[in-house]
Amino acid sequence: MTQLHDRPVATDAGDVSDHDLVVARTVHPWRWIIAVATLVLLAQFVHGLVTNAGWDWGTFAQYFTARSVVTALWLTIQLTFWGTLIGFALGIALAAARLSQNPVLQIISWFYIWAFRSIPLIGQLLFWFNIAYLYQRLSLGIPFGPSFVEFDVNSVISGSTAAIIGLALHQAAYSAEIVRAGIISVDQGQLEAAAALGIPKRREFFAIVLPQAMRGILPNAANEVISLFKGTSIVSVMAIAELFYQVQVIYGRTGRVVPMLMVATVWYVILTSVLSVVQFYVERHYSKGALRTVPLTPIQKLHSRIAALPLSPRGATR
Template identity: 45%
Template sequence: MPAGRPETIKAVPVRHPGRWVGGIVVAVLAAMLLHALIFNPVFEWDVVRKYLFQQSILHGIGVTLELTALSMLMGAVGGVILAVMRLSPNPLLSSAAWLYIWVFRGTPVLVQLVFWNFLGLLWQRLSIGIPFGPAFWSESTNTLIPTFVAALLGLGLNEAAYMAEIVRGGIQSVDEGQTEAAHALGMSRARTMRRIILPQAMRVIIPPTGNETISMLKTTSLVSVIALEELFQAGQNIYSHNFKNIPLLIVVSIWYLFMTSILTVGQYYLERYFARGSNRALPATPLQKLRALFVRTPAAAPTAALPPAEGAPHD
């Protein structure tokens, strides 16, 4: 070996016994779960297959998706309005928004659903007219607010309170200099919010909004207490007649997992879209990650060795 060159280092890989133990424990638990799923007769997978695409189950899925979409739309619009009111310098507007958020976040959504379903006990008729004066139009409360509308009001108005705090956090994450620059250009407060602040705040708003959407999909199961047949209620109606409780609960769970998985993928691509202006490189999509497992990236070409500097020793 040439003089002056250090000896070759014999690298010994660091051992991680904890990883092996953890992996073995997880593998054993997974094998036990798989064995139970296959050989436990209570699961009755033939019953699961029979009712997976049953008509009432599919109808319940439609009601669940409709409630989720409309409730989130109501919550998103109401949340933006409440967030702007909360940040308003007008004390009446900010106090009213704070009171709304306090009431709807402080009471269970289950109580709110039942309350809206029994609104006719408070006011038998709803009317439009001059405040404290004659009414121009009047209609029965139970006619105006059937079960589906009661469920929509309970879910959507409750969601607006949570979305208000999410939107407020997103708005406050934008640097104040953006607002000052917009006002210096003569833009109104409303146009500044619409054209400058909200587009930048979306990067912060989208992730928790996606979580709220997934949570809303599952929260719709609570409307079964007011006898609205969504997915969970449809499953309940079937197993109350055939007493196949576990198989029908598995059917319902499979559909919930399927729908939440689709929403999760949609949330990922939406976050990726709004991250374009903040990240140097966008995160890989699931398809790109999957392709990377099977397609080997070509290695970079070796760089040519530079000639030794003048007077430098040669080997």
């Protein structure tokens, strides 16, 4: 029997160990050229932001935290919150109806989604804003029978309420499809295994279906929330003093169009970034069952890089 021994491979130049081998690095000149060109363009853009007087950063600083702007921003946040909360609650119900075995619920859910995805959002908002033109008074009671409570529509459905109703009903149609897509993405075999083990339907949904469906729901749901947040600017057609409308009022009075648009833009960027951070941590929570190693947070990455530095206590060589 031949016995193998660990030893370096003999070559014409003599015996060479693994430590003497040198790996040639691949040179990518185009990467450096593109990187330098990008940095130059970025430097030019930043230089223009600083030196171009047309940006009028003084007016920007004056109105960025003005009381009227902050109040309008708070209204925008409220519209986003209620539109998201009501929209996704109704969307979950629509998704459940679409996936049910009841043909009546399936048809109603499908028709709702088809209708509200077909009608432009601005049309829905204007319809609810002018609902009093069709119905001056509404009542609650027995269908086709006596009514117990009556109220005036104009006194109940204000401009903000009409905006919330329009945004929520519009959001529900898209949320229903997002939730339905996440639920049907779960492997059917797992549901069959849960049924074979006698797991109750409620526990099956919350322990098996929902954690896996959330990984497919969250990215699209976060996109919808961010789109709704920016889409609230469309309610300006209803003369509701949200962020974009208030900015329009100010630059209509002062003539400072560019700096006021930058005020709205920067606030949108800030709050969108906050929503993106929340999305990252929620997705990280629900990825625990799918990934061997949960992605590090930015703070954890920073700590690990600091610890790897030669001068750090952990990274120092003894």
